[in-house]
Amino acid sequence: MSEAIALPAGAPAVQAADEQQLATITPRELTWRRFKRHRLALASGCFLGVLYLIAALCEFISPYKPETRNVAAINAPPMLVRFFDLDGRFHLRPFVYGYDMAVNPDTWMREYTVNPSKRYPLEFFAKGDPYHFWNLARGERHLFLAKGGYVHVFGTDQLGRDMFSRVFYGARISLSIGLVGLVMTFVLGIVLGGLAGYIGGWVDRAVQRLTAVLLSIPQLPLWMALTAALPPAWSPLRVYFGVTIILSLFGWTILARQVRGRFLALRVEEFVVAARLIGARKMRVILRHMLPNFLSHTITTATLAVPAMIIGETSLSFLGIGLRPPVVSWGVLLQQAQNYQVIVMTPWLMIPGLFVVLAVMAFNLFGDGLRDAADPYNTGGQG
Amino acid sequence: MTESLLEVRGLSKSFDGVPAVEDVSFDLQRAGTLGVVGESGSGKTTLARCILRAIDPDVGTVRFNSENGWTDLHDMKARDLVPLRREMQMIFQDPFSSLNPRMTVRQIIEEPLLVHGQRNRAKRLDEAIHMLELVQLERDSLTRYPHAFSGGQRQRIGIARALVLRPTFVVCDESVSALDVSVQAQIINLLEDLQKELGLTYLFVAHDLAVVRHICDRVLVMHHGRVVETGSVEDVFERPQQNYTKLLLSAIPSPDPDVPLRPLDRQALGL
Numbered sequence: 001m002s003e004a005i006a007l008p009a010g011a012p013a014v015q016a017a018d019e020q021q022l023a024t025i026t027p028r029e030l031t032w033r034r035f036k037r038h039r040l041a042l043a044s045g046c047f048l049g050v051l052y053l054i055a056a057l058c059e060f061i062s063p064y065k066p067e068t069r070n071v072a073a074i075n076a077p078p079m080l081v082r083f084f085d086l087d088g089r090f091h092l093r094p095f096v097y098g099y100d101m102a103v104n105p106d107t108w109m110r111e112y113t114v115n116p117s118k119r120y121p122l123e124f125f126a127k128g129d130p131y132h133f134w135n136l137a138r139g140e141r142h143l144f145l146a147k148g149g150y151v152h153v154f155g156t157d158q159l160g161r162d163m164f165s166r167v168f169y170g171a172r173i174s175l176s177i178g179l180v181g182l183v184m185t186f187v188l189g190i191v192l193g194g195l196a197g198y199i200g201g202w203v204d205r206a207v208q209r210l211t212a213v214l215l216s217i218p219q220l221p222l223w224m225a226l227t228a229a230l231p232p233a234w235s236p237l238r239v240y241f242g243v244t245i246i247l248s249l250f251g252w253t254i255l256a257r258q259v260r261g262r263f264l265a266l267r268v269e270e271f272v273v274a275a276r277l278i279g280a281r282k283m284r285v286i287l288r289h290m291l292p293n294f295l296s297h298t299i300t301t302a303t304l305a306v307p308a309m310i311i312g313e314t315s316l317s318f319l320g321i322g323l324r325p326p327v328v329s330w331g332v333l334l335q336q337a338q339n340y341q342v343i344v345m346t347p348w349l350m351i352p353g354l355f356v357v358l359a360v361m362a363f364n365l366f367g368d369g370l371r372d373a374a375d376p377y378n379t380g381g382q383g
Numbered sequence: 384m385t386e387s388l389l390e391v392r393g394l395s396k397s398f399d400g401v402p403a404v405e406d407v408s409f410d411l412q413r414a415g416t417l418g419v420v421g422e423s424g425s426g427k428t429t430l431a432r433c434i435l436r437a438i439d440p441d442v443g444t445v446r447f448n449s450e451n452g453w454t455d456l457h458d459m460k461a462r463d464l465v466p467l468r469r470e471m472q473m474i475f476q477d478p479f480s481s482l483n484p485r486m487t488v489r490q491i492i493e494e495p496l497l498v499h500g501q502r503n504r505a506k507r508l509d510e511a512i513h514m515l516e517l518v519q520l521e522r523d524s525l526t527r528y529p530h531a532f533s534g535g536q537r538q539r540i541g542i543a544r545a546l547v548l549r550p551t552f553v554v555c556d557e558s559v560s561a562l563d564v565s566v567q568a569q570i571i572n573l574l575e576d577l578q579k580e581l582g583l584t585y586l587f588v589a590h591d592l593a594v595v596r597h598i599c600d601r602v603l604v605m606h607h608g609r610v611v612e613t614g615s616v617e618d619v620f621e622r623p624q625q626n627y628t629k630l631l632l633s634a635i636p637s638p639d640p641d642v643p644l645r646p647l648d649r650q651a652l653g654l
Contacts, residue, residue, distance in 0.1 A: 027485050027528065270481035273437050274544070278495045279468035288494075292485040 031296065034373035041369020044362040051359060055171040059131040061143050062165030063151055066328045068129055070150050073099060074160040076112050078348050079152050086116045095121040098149045109345060120149030155348035157336055166328050167352055173329035175359065177244050177313045178306040184248035186302050189255025196256065197263025198286070207260070211253045219250055223312060227321045236327040243322050247312045251305050258301055262294035296374035304367035307360040314356050330356050387448060388413040388552055388584050389434070394443030396433050403429040405608040407443070413551070416578070416585040418599030418616070420592055420631065426608035427588045431554045434586065435473055436464060447471065447552070469499055472545035476557035478537035482529040488540055489525040495548045514543040517580075518573060535566035539573070546577065554586045559594060571598055592635050596620055604628050626652040
C-alpha cells in the first residue's frame, strides 16, 4: 500500500510512522504537514503575521502619531533602550537617555550626544497622543512612552517626527496595498483565466492576446504614466485605491495564464471526464472537481504576487508619483531618504527600506513554502 | 439473450482533420462482452468515448436500448442525456487520475447518487457500503482519500463508482492495462463476477489480446480508426481472416517460456 502514497522525497518521517493515520487525513492537513517541514517558510509566515498585527494595531504600538513633531530632536539618531545605566547598575524598568543637541560650527549639522542625567524610564500602556483607532474608537493609551521625555527607537526625521511610529503607520498602507491588490488580482485572474480555459475559442484568443500585450509593456513606465494620470485633486484615500487598481491591472496576467492552463489540463483529466459521465452539471464539475484541484496553486501564485505589489507601491511613491504626503507609506518615507546626504548623515531614515526588504523576502519565502506544500498528491499537471 | 442493447452505425470522428474513428458500425448484445482491440492510436478509446458522448462524434448514430426503449444518443442534448447516464457508465484506464484526489472514497462513490437526486444521506451511505462489499474493499475505506490506496484498490473504487447507479451498459476503457498482472487477474475476475451478478453488458477496450480472449465473447479489431475484422472470439482468434489480425495475434506471448515470440513482419504483410 505504501507505494500508492504519492508523497515527494523528503517525507519518509511521516510515511512509515503513521501510514494508517495518513490514509484518512484531509488534503488540507496534508498540505499543512508539508508546510510545517519548511522551517524558513514557517518562520516567514510568523514574521508576516507579526508584521500585519503591528500594522493593524499601529496607533497603539507606536508611541507618537506620525505627524507629531519633537522640535527638541530633529534628525536625532535612534535611541538605545537600556536596562543597565552608564554606571553598570541594572534597572528592571527599561529606559532611554535623552540627548544634548549642539550645532557643529563647521558643518552646521545638529549633533546629538547622550546625556546620562536625562534618564527617561519607559512607561507601558501610558497615556499619550490621542488617536482614533481605525476611525472606530478613540484612545490615548500607547504600548510604551518615555516618562518625562521622549523615546525615538528608530530616530527622527528632518522635521523631528518619530521614525518608529512612521514605519508602522507606513506598514499599514504598504502592506495592505498588497492585500487589497491581491484580491483584485485574484478575481481578475481567475475569472479571465477561467473563461479563457473553459469557453476557449475567441474568448481564449482575446484573453491570450491581452495578456501578451500587457506582459510585453515595461511595467514601470506604464505605472508612471497611469499614476501621473490620477487627478492631483484626489484625496489621499482615492489615490491609494487608484494606485492599487493600477498595480493589480498588471498583476492578473500571470495568474490568468496559470488558471487557463490548469483548466485546460484538468478538463481532460479522467476524474473530470468521469464526473461528466456521471451526469454532473457544468457548475458542479467546475466547483467540485476542478476548482479544488488548482485553487491551492493559485493561492500560492497570488502570494508571490503580493511582494511585487509592495515593491510597486514603494517604487511609485519613491519616485514621487504614487502616494503623497501626508499619507505615510514605506515608499513615501523612503522618498525622504533619496539624497545621499541621508546615507552619510542620517542613515536611520533608510530603516523603512529595511522593512520593505524584510517583508518582500518573507513573502517570497512564505510563497515558496506554500507552493511546495500546495499540491499534496502532485496531480493535475505540472506546478 | 439475443436482444441488442446498443447499435452503432457509421460512426466517425476526426481531430483537426485527422480521422480517429472512421465509419464504425456494430451491434452489442445484452449481457454480452464485446472486446475492441487494436494498437495504440487505432481509435479504440475515441470510439468508446464517442459512444458515451464524452466526445461528440462527427457523424453516425448510436442507438441505445434504454429502460424507456430505443434512444438515439447522438441527437440528444447534453442535458437530456443526464437521465441516461444512470444506465451507461465507464471504468477508466488510469486508476490514479480517474479519482478526484480531493474527495474521500465515500464522496466519490456517493457522488453519482447525489447527482441523480438521491437526497437521503442514510440511503446513500448504505449504497456506498454495499458497493464496497461488491468490489471487495474494507468498509473503513470510506473515510480515506484515494492516495491511500494501491492501483488495484483504486480501480475497485472506480468500479464501485461506475456501478453504484446500477447501469446496464459499462464501457471498460483499458481498465486493467495500467495494473500489475496479478492485480489484473483479480480485477478481471471481479468484472466477470459483477457481470453475472448484475447482468452487465461490457464494451471492453483493450490492447492486451490475452485479456480480451479471456473475458469477451465477441471481438472488434480496429486499425487506423476502421474496423478490419469482427466476429466471435473463437473465430477471430483461431481463424483470423485479415493480415492485421494475424499480426496482432502473433504478438501474444505464449504461457510456455520455451516457445519463442515470433511476431510477423509488418512489411511482409503489406501493413
